[in-house]
Amino acid sequence: MKAQQTSGIRSVAIVGPYLSGKTTLLESLLWVTDALTRKGNVQDKNTVGDSAPEARDRQMSVELNVASTTYNTVRFTFLDCPGSIELAQESLNALVGVDAVVVVCEPVVDRVLTLSPLFKYLDDWEIPHLVFLNKMDRADVDFMDVLNALKTVSSRPLVPHQYPIGRGESLIGFIDLVTEQAYHYHPGAPADPIPFPDELKEQEQIARMEMLETLSNFDDHLLEELLEEINPSEEEIVQDLKLDLGADLIVPVFFGVADRDFGVRPLLEALLREAPEPETTAERRGITLSASTPLAQVLKTYFTPQGGKLSLVRVWQGAIADGMTLNGIRVGGIYELGQQQTSLNQAHSGQIVALGRMESIHTGDTLTNSDQPCNELPKAEQLAPVFAVAIAAEKRNDEVKLTSALAKLLDEDSALRWEHHADTHEIILWGQGDIHLQIALDRLRRKFNLPMKTSKPQVPYKETVRKSFLSHGRYKHQTGGHGQFGDVYLDIKPMPRGEGFRFAETIVGGVVPKQFFPGVEMGVRDYLAQGPLGFPVVDVSVTLTNGSYHSVDSSEQAFKQAARIAMQEGMMRCEPVLLEPIVRITVSVPTDFTSKVLRIVSGRRGQILGYDAKANWIGWDEVVALLPQAEMHDLIVELRSQTLGVGFFQWEADHLQEVPDKVAERMLAASGSRSGSGNGKK
Numbered sequence: 001m002k003a004q005q006t007s008g009i010r011s012v013a014i015v016g017p018y019l020s021g022k023t024t025l026l027e028s029l030l031w032v033t034d035a036l037t038r039k040g041n042v043q044d045k046n047t048v049g050d051s052a053p054e055a056r057d058r059q060m061s062v063e064l065n066v067a068s069t070t071y072n073t074v075r076f077t078f079l080d081c082p083g084s085i086e087l088a089q090e091s092l093n094a095l096v097g098v099d100a101v102v103v104v105c106e107p108v109v110d111r112v113l114t115l116s117p118l119f120k121y122l123d124d125w126e127i128p129h130l131v132f133l134n135k136m137d138r139a140d141v142d143f144m145d146v147l148n149a150l151k152t153v154s155s156r157p158l159v160p161h162q163y164p165i166g167r168g169e170s171l172i173g174f175i176d177l178v179t180e181q182a183y184h185y186h187p188g189a190p191a192d193p194i195p196f197p198d199e200l201k202e203q204e205q206i207a208r209m210e211m212l213e214t215l216s217n218f219d220d221h222l223l224e225e226l227l228e229e230i231n232p233s234e235e236e237i238v239q240d241l242k243l244d245l246g247a248d249l250i251v252p253v254f255f256g257v258a259d260r261d262f263g264v265r266p267l268l269e270a271l272l273r274e275a276p277e278p279e280t281t282a283e284r285r286g287i288t289l290s291a292s293t294p295l296a297q298v299l300k301t302y303f304t305p306q307g308g309k310l311s312l313v314r315v316w317q318g319a320i321a322d323g324m325t326l327n328g329i330r331v332g333g334i335y336e337l338g339q340q341q342t343s344l345n346q347a348h349s350g351q352i353v354a355l356g357r358m359e360s361i362h363t364g365d366t367l368t369n370s371d372q373p374c375n376e377l378p379k380a381e382q383l384a385p386v387f388a389v390a391i392a393a394e395k396r397n398d399e400v401k402l403t404s405a406l407a408k409l410l411d412e413d414s415a416l417r418w419e420h421h422a423d424t425h426e427i428i429l430w431g432q433g434d435i436h437l438q439i440a441l442d443r444l445r446r447k448f449n450l451p452m453k454t455s456k457p458q459v460p461y462k463e464t465v466r467k468s469f470l471s472h473g474r475y476k477h478q479t480g481g482h483g484q485f486g487d488v489y490l491d492i493k494p495m496p497r498g499e500g501f502r503f504a505e506t507i508v509g510g511v512v513p514k515q516f517f518p519g520v521e522m523g524v525r526d527y528l529a530q531g532p533l534g535f536p537v538v539d540v541s542v543t544l545t546n547g548s549y550h551s552v553d554s555s556e557q558a559f560k561q562a563a564r565i566a567m568q569e570g571m572m573r574c575e576p577v578l579l580e581p582i583v584r585i586t587v588s589v590p591t592d593f594t595s596k597v598l599r600i601v602s603g604r605r606g607q608i609l610g611y612d613a614k615a616n617w618i619g620w621d622e623v624v625a626l627l628p629q630a631e632m633h634d635l636i637v638e639l640r641s642q643t644l645g646v647g648f649f650q651w652e653a654d655h656l657q658e659v660p661d662k663v664a665e666r667m668l669a670a671s672g673s674r675s676g677s678g679n680g681k682k
């Protein structure tokens with residue numbers, strides 16, 4: 001590894017669809033800049049990225065990986081983001097803190113749609129980004145066809161920066177569209193300049209013109225030159241590319257074969273010359289660089305295997321020194337993460353570094369040492385959880401450790417949520433999909449020594465009654481000394497949906513003395529916690545209308561028992577029915593998939609409320625529907641499998657609704673044991 005002087009900083013995120021080659025590209029970027037003595041690859045599990053055991057096991061990135069290298073006196077920090085759609089939150093959190101983004105994708109026309117949500121996010125945040133079409137060795141496609149397909153999913157114009165020489169296995173090099181110099185790739189070495197291949201002149205000219213015309217939309221001088229058929233200078237084109245990329249007006253397109261280092265140096269060269277400097281990025285975010293007050297934002301939180309907390313931050317303004325107090329917490333170490341973890345005394349604006357021991361600080365937080373309250377920097381959008389499992393510690397003794405371990409787990413991964421369900425008493429872990437939750441559970445096991453059992457979460461069914469009934473319950477017990485006596489008439493009545501429970505009494509003449517009313521209500525409430533079908537009872541009113549007592553033997557306890565007996569007898573006569581929670585879902589998909597979504601939702605007993613174009617999403621629809629929660633468990637799995645992985649939904653609890661008789665019969669038959677334990681069967 002060479003020690004090099006640096007005169008500048010750039011932070012670049014590498015993002016893109018699952019397995020498009022991001023970690024391989026990072027390895028190659030490090031390799032060609034001499035930051036590695038030996039190049040690793042994903043199959044051999046020895047890349048700089050994906051070093052976590054959860055990543056090595058799966059041969060996929062499971063969290064943000066950081067690596068730094070120096071190229072031509074500029075210190076580059078690369079953030080390699082996981083590509084799995086279930087881990088998208090990691091990318092969203094990181095993207096808000098970089099100067100530029102390399103979108104790595106495969107040159108497959110049919111799959112460009114998978115980039116649509118990513119481009120949308122980058123454009124909403126106006127984050128400068130360029131495209132690297134990787135695995136060009138695999139695809140026997142026309143470069144311009146891929147480019148045209150990409151245009152359909154980007155609101156910013158795509159600009160070819162290179163033109164390929166050859167295709168697929170026969171790709172041998174490229175033409176730089178700025179200089180019109182042709183190059184021949186060499187494995188493990190920089191590409192060589194070669195004479196221009198005349199047979200490509202026409203296609204190259206079309207691609208170059210496309211680049212120049214797009215740039216001229218933002219530069220009148222260039223437009224004039226083009227109209228007068230003057231060939232613009234290299235400096236002018238590079239200047240425009242830099243200005244327009246920095247302002248997120250254009251998306252330059254590069255290509256290559258990352259695992260053979262093809263096209264990686266030109267990409268680096270472009271990042272060096274055309275990616276915005278940290279000052280430009282900060283200004284565009286409205287941050288005053290002249291101010292010396294330190295200002296930083298947390299992009300990611302890690303817990304080391306030893307349990308230490310590291311907060312990866314982008315320093316936006318001023319300098320952070322070790323030992324400084326930020327947000328009331330003392331910085332316990334500053335580190336450059338990557339191939340090695342290097343301790344630093346200070347970090348300056350533009351750098352991405354990890355701060356130690358920022359215990360109560362979370363991903364997305366804005367940090368400062370100012371006494372004045374500072375404006376929070378905007379945080380990345382939080383994805384709504386869409387998939388859940390119920391978890392329980394394998395070893396009972398571990399239950400006490402679980403809450404604090406879950407807090408750390410959620411600190412590391414802001415897309416996770418957990419809850420202790422009040423009805424089912426299960427601990428539910430929510431996330432973005434099965435793989436996401438499996439990774440989280442692996443971490444619980446490995447980092448916190450907490451092996452967990454999992455199951456499908458129970459649906460929090462409720463029950464109610466269809467009919468009214470006046471029920472009588474008498475409790476009489478003689479055990480030597482004092483006896484027990486209580487006697488009640490309870491009028492059980494259905495109430496409208498959502499009314500819950502109401503207890504009343506209409507006792508006249510003191511036939512049940514006042515002091516026993518609480519006992520009656522307690523008996524009723526106790527019973528309703530688990531009705532005849534085995535679930536909590538709601539939307540009923542119970543009125544104590546009559547009864548009798550014994551001056552010596554009656555007690556609150558005896559009336560409680562009498563009320564339970566009356567409820568047990570009465571509820572069965574009131575036609576109990578199951579109620580299921582209904583959620584309101586909003587599904588978002590590209591319009592091509594709308595009809596599929598309608599089918600999926602209907603097939604899951606959903607009721608479509610309507611669909612329309614999704615606001616501010618060109619070419620996307622939004623379907624709104626009511627869906628039984630029981631049908632939501634694996635909805636995201638089916639939705640993704642039917643929509644190239646891009647469909648997503650949000651949901652909220654809406655109301656309870658009677659389960660259709662046929663479904664209820666099936667359900668109760670399947671869970672016979674549960675209903676068997678209900679009050680009705682006792």
Ligand SMILES: Nc1nc2c(ncn2[C@@H]2O[C@H](COP(=O)(O)OP(=O)(O)OP(=O)(O)O)[C@@H](O)[C@H]2O)c(=O)[nH]1
Pocket residue numbers: 016017018019020021022023024025041042043059060061062081082083084134135136137138256257258259260
């Ligand atoms: N043929 C070919 N294969 C490649 C190329 N680049 C990467 N690969 C292979 O593609 C697979 C995925 O590569 P990764 O680098 O792990 O992809 P990734 O995008 O980091 O994966 P995730 O972060 O999990 O989404 C590996 O088997 C690589 O060896 C390439 O240019 N050509």
